[in-house]
Amino acid sequence: MPAIQDIPETVFQDTVTKAVQEVFSTMMGRPAVPVASIRGTPPDSVELEHPHVVGTVGFIGVINGLIYLYLSVPFAQECAGHLLGMSPEELAEAGDEVVNDAIGEITNMTVGTFKNQLSDRGFPCRLTIPSILRGSRFSIEPISSATRRIYRFDIGGHTLTADLLMQTGE
């Protein structure tokens, strides 16, 4: 079983890209286009300029890790509205909880699709329950033993950031 550092970068890049594209295409009917920086050196931190909704789901098994999906608040609201068939007014009335749940589910599906590909490559894992972070003045830092990869996508003019943190598990 290879260690994480022995797995080529392209495997993670392709796996995350496929997961994001599949979820947004199937559930939202929108293509997710990897932005140019993904081909260069990935950024090593996520800087937030505006309020964001961040969904996170972990995976536990041969590889342990977490994926954070960063969406600006308007993008998160748009996604929730589309997914639930609700107008902006209905969504505003329903409150943040509904948006949080929708972003949690999008993250769950994305990490699930990512994890299923890893499992089929011989790295079986299980998913954890989703959670949500909201705000603009926070940063997520990995511990020193974890590896980090950050990928960005353009989805209909909005930016989706996928922050992947991993370390070898069981």
Place this chain on the structure above:
Amino acid sequence: MRYKLLTVDDSKTVRIIVKKAFKLYDCEILEAANGVEGLAIASKETPDVILLDVTMPVMDGIEMLTKLKSDAALKSIPVVMLTAEGGKDNVLKIAKIGVRDYIVKPFKEDLLVQKIGRIIDLKPISDAVTKAKSVFDPATLLVVEDKPAILAQIQEGLKHTPWVIQGVTTTGEAIDACGRAPVDLVMISLSLPDDAAFTLFRVLRANLKTKYTPIFGLVVKTDALAQQQAQQVGFTALATKPLDLSELEAKIARAMNLDTSERYFRTEPDVLVMKLPENCGATVVNEVASHLKAKIAEAVDSGLNKAVFDLHEVKRLDMNLIKFLLSAMQTCREVALQFSLVGSGAIVAECKAYEDTRSWHFHETLEEARASFQKPAAAVA
């Protein structure tokens, strides 16, 4: 019978998507947020099918599935996994416990409905707003025909109706058209190459969106074999070429269960008017006859005691129409409803040729007919 579908998922979002997916179908959606709630609802409600997530707090989907399968009262309920857990090993492990199907998230609502539709006989809600109810309501008819002249003939012949006639030439285009927007009726040419009409029929019947859509076969009058084959597989009706457009229109209205009575009957403040169209073939006569007693009863019930049979547009009189008119007159007499006739010179002349109709007295206009009720003379001589 209203089917019950239980969705067990800790995500409210997924439960809302499930409800949204089935909102046009006659089934009740029950919800549970984890395995414990799911088992409790399953015991109480005995759903017809369960949609089950795997990763959930309190009790996960695998534990709930195991408990369901060990409960004699619940083990026969079909379970469909709806989960992000889609790795081959996971799927195999869960399949061994016993599930009917497996849907990996992300999923399209159509796929969900299609898979559940294989387990329970999902039916669209009958009063769905998309369905036309009256012959004056808009509807979409899809004609699958590779001969442009036939399509043009149908479009021309039905242009006075509020129906939109869409034409396609291949089965692929027909399937796409049915997937894009609801279609109220499909007409397929049975002479499409390679038995494509029958293949398309099967595809449409297997699809929940078109499972109950009326499907007509367009067939040459002399092609008895194709007609027999179409009847055997279950085509709703056949329209034979050369097409009789009036007959086709009546068949379409009947297949779509449209109320056609307004086309022939109207109630004015003092009189019930039954107006017959120019072409009064057997189909039209049968259609009018099917509404006659109810319309007369309705008129009498609302206090009317006069009726006018308006035949001024009718070009020809045949035995079928005469029999119908005699029967209508008899019905009026039974409920003491006075009646009079309006007809053209041609019809009056034709009536003179038959023993049964020789004594009929026609007025030239509706106003004259209405005025005749004031006079003591009988409407029919």
